[in-house]
Amino acid sequence: MSLPHPTTDQISLPIVLAVLGDPTRLAIVRYLASKEGVPLNCSKFLDLASKTNLSYHLAKLREAGVTRSEAVGTSRLITLRRDDLDKRFPGLLDSVIAAAEGDKALPPVGVSEVEVSA
Amino acid sequence: MSLPHPTTDQISLPIVLAVLGDPTRLAIVRYLASKEGVPLNCSKFLDLASKTNLSYHLAKLREAGVTRSEAVGTSRLITLRRDDLDKRFPGLLDSVIAAAEGDKALPPVGVSEVEVSA
DNA sequence: TCCTTAGTTCAAAGGTTATTGAACAATTGG
DNA sequence: CCAATTGTTCAATAACCTTTGAACTAAGGA
Numbered sequence A, B: 001m002s003l004p005h006p007t008t009d010q011i012s013l014p015i016v017l018a019v020l021g022d023p024t025r026l027a028i029v030r031y032l033a034s035k036e037g038v039p040l041n042c043s044k045f046l047d048l049a050s051k052t053n054l055s056y057h058l059a060k061l062r063e064a065g066v067t068r069s070e071a072v073g074t075s076r077l078i079t080l081r082r083d084d085l086d087k088r089f090p091g092l093l094d095s096v097i098a099a100a101e102g103d104k105a106l107p108p109v110g111v112s113e114v115e116v117s118a
Numbered sequence C: 001t002c003c004t005t006a007g008t009t010c011a012a013a014g015g016t017t018a019t020t021g022a023a024c025a026a027t028t029g030g
Numbered sequence D: 001c002c003a004a005t006t007g008t009t010c011a012a013t014a015a016c017c018t019t020t021g022a023a024c025t026a027a028g029g030a
Helices: A013-020 A023-034 A051-064 A082-088 A092-102 B013-020 B023-034 B051-064 B082-088 B092-102
Strands: A067-072 A075-080 B067-072 B075-080
Touching (some): A013 B013, A013 B092, A023 A075, A023 B013, A051 A067, A082 A092, A092 B092, B013 B051, B023 B075, B023 B092, B051 B067, B082 B092
Antiparallel strands (some): B067 B075
């Protein structure tokens, strides 16, 4: 780790909800959830916002305790803090993600991606 | 009814989350949920904000589709749109309310109240 | 060492949100 | 009709949020 993260019991519900209430950040979280276990770096999200703007939104998510950012070389590896969120607010993350699937006004999850052939 | 409300499928997840992300509105929703079935008028929430400010927050909740406001005489009867929310985003409202119970940084639900003796 | 890559920080602009008091409208009871 | 009760609307303010480009730092490869 390296950047400041709240501890599990410092995570605040209103702040989490407000943070997830932004469409760009909700899209980031949905994408992280769809790739759970795989740490992603910021460049994976460039379809969602500019580099500068991503930095801003990823900081918000981190400060709210929704994601974890680990500095590795020149990259940041971003992961969902699912365990902590589930411990603190059981069922919340899952129902938000399920709700996002059910909201047809939202763009489909995932980012345009080039799969490298095996 | 009387005031504009979104239809069930017009309810937007990001907007609902953002609206619930405000502590005053979250407190209103928690109180409504604790008194489910009982329509409350605005004066029940005067512990949470000033009259003017309540008008603002209750309008936000109504416009987001979280509550229903019905004009009755000089009052507005406010109810949670639980059926619609459950249909649109199953489990979401319950996990938010449960999460609020689990967040010790939030004030306890409910408003100071004088019970009329039977 | 020099260049590229990955991301952050800064300052500024523009927009939205929350809160307030004063004034307003509408219903109801005397 | 008059007055009280309920709640809304308006204008103003202060705070906060989002987005941007330019400048920056730090690590890694040639």
